[in-house]
Amino acid sequence: MEDMFENEILCNKCGKKTEKVTILKDGFKVRALECPGCGKKWLHPLDLKEYQDFITLKNRDFQVKLRMVGNSFSVTIPREIIEFEEKFRQIEKEMDKMIHMSLQEPGKLTLFFKKDRGKEK
Ligand SMILES: [Zn+2]
Secondary structure, eight states: OOOOGSSSOTTTTTTOOOOEEEEEEEEEEEEEETTTTOOOEEOOOHHHHHHHHHHHHOOOOOOOOOEEEETTTOOOOOOOHHHHHHHHHHHSOOOOOEEEEEEEETTTEEEEESSSTTTOO
């Protein structure tokens, strides 16, 4: 399949040649074309699809069971989340199989699939 982003695309408003840019949406890199004249942006359809999948997943509220295993408790992470993370990580680098966990505040436990935890909002 040919990527339309590889072609030269002119802005339909002002006729200027668009430039390739990357937009960061919720930590997601979305390729886009931007018109230097009017600033209009066209998002890459494949990236946009991935982003929408992420938003769907983000808005879902998963209920998982807490089970006691020896002296610890275990939770199961829904497959959709792992599959999404694996796919997402592979774009950048291999997925870190170690998961980082921290108690953010009473009542809120956070899991990190990546090492750099600093950028969490
Ligand atoms: Zn334009």
